[in-house]
Each structure stands twice: as structure tokens, then as C-alpha cells.
Amino acid sequence: IHFLHAYANRVHEKRAGEPIVLSLPPARLAAADRLQEPEPDEIDLGTIGGLTVAVSASLRVTGRRVTLIVDADGELREVRLGSGIARSAAVDGSWQAESTLDAGPLRMRIEDSEGRVFEDLLSLETER
Numbered sequence: 001i002h003f004l005h006a007y008a009n010r011v012h013e014k015r016a017g018e019p020i021v022l023s024l025p026p027a028r029l030a031a032a033d034r035l036q037e038p039e040p041d042e043i044d045l046g047t048i049g050g051l052t053v054a055v056s057a058s059l060r061v062t063g064r065r066v067t068l069i070v071d072a073d074g075e076l077r078e079v080r081l082g083s084g085i086a087r088s089a090a091v092d093g094s095w096q097a098e099s100t101l102d103a104g105p106l107r108m109r110i111e112d113s114e115g116r117v118f119e120d121l122l123s124l125e126t127e128r
Contacts, residue, residue: 040060040061040062041059041060041061041062042058042059042060042061043058043059043061044058045057045058045059048070048110048118049118050116050118051072051110051112051116051117051118052074052112052113052114052116053072053073053074053075053076053112053113054072054073054074055070055071055072055073055076055110055112055118056070056071057069057070057071057110059122059124061101061124064100064101065098065099065100065101066081066082066098066099066100066101066106066124067081067084067096067097067098067099068080068081068084068096068097068098068099068108069094069095069096070086070094070095070096070097070110071093071094071095072095072112074112074113075112075113076089076095076110076111076112076113077111077112077113077115078109078110078111079095079096079097079109079110079111080097080107080108080109080110081097081098081099081106081107081108081109081122082097082099082100082102082106082107083099083100084097084098084099085097095110101124104123105121105122105123106121106122106123106124107119107120107121107122108120108121108122
């Protein structure tokens with residue numbers, strides 16, 4: 001199962017078993033250590049294949065927090081990002097799982113109501 005979107009040149013080539021590497025603007029992670037909260041970065045992950053419902057996803061990175069936002073044309077069972085878990089939709093109808101930007105990749109997992117699962121690793125790095 002693979003993403004069906006090109007990430008607008010913000011993703012590096014992925015080999016089997018390796019995480020998807022997403023690039024953030026150069027000042028993003030350094031700014032996260034400052035007292036002033038930087039503007040959030042949005043990364044469109046596009047359409048997710050392999051599930052029984054149509055699903056699109058994006059990431060919102062704010063400071064040291066990253067939120068996986070999933071929109072589905074049908075029922076989901078669960079959305080996970082790192083240690084964050086969503087078992088129901090938010091008020092706006094999207095599914096949102098939030099985690100911290102710790103060292104190492106974050107596991108992303110989306111399960112639909114019929115038990116089909118999309119799962120991959122995401123690694124966020126600053127552009128050089």
C-alpha cells in the first residue's frame with residue numbers, strides 16, 4: 001500500500017521498510033525550541049489507498065507537535081500517529097491524532113470500519 005500523491009517535492013525517495021521522509025522548512029525545528037510559537041506547517045499527504053473508504057490525509061506541524069488529520073468518505077475505526085490515537089471523529093468530521101516530534105520516525109496507522117489497515121512510518125526532517 002502506498003500514498004497516491006507526490007507531496008509537492010517535499011518527500012524523499014522511499015525504499016521498502018524505510019520511513020517516508022517529509023521535509024519541513026529549515027527554521028521549523030529550531031523555531032520549535034523558542035518561546036514564540038511558529039506558524040503551523042501543513043503537509044498534504046494526499047489520497048491513501050488500500051482501504052474500503054476514500055481517505056485523504058495531511059499533517060499539521062506546530063512547535064514540537066504533529067497532528068495527523070484524516071478525512072474519510074465513510075466510517076473509520078481508528079487513526080494513530082506515534083502515541084496519539086483517535087477513536088472517533090472531531091467536531092468538524094475529521095479524525096485527528098496528535099503526537100510529539102520525538103527522535104525517530106512516527107508510526108502512522110489508519111484502520112477502516114471493516115478492519116483494513118494502512119500503516120507506514122513518517123520521518124520529519126528540516127530541508128537543507
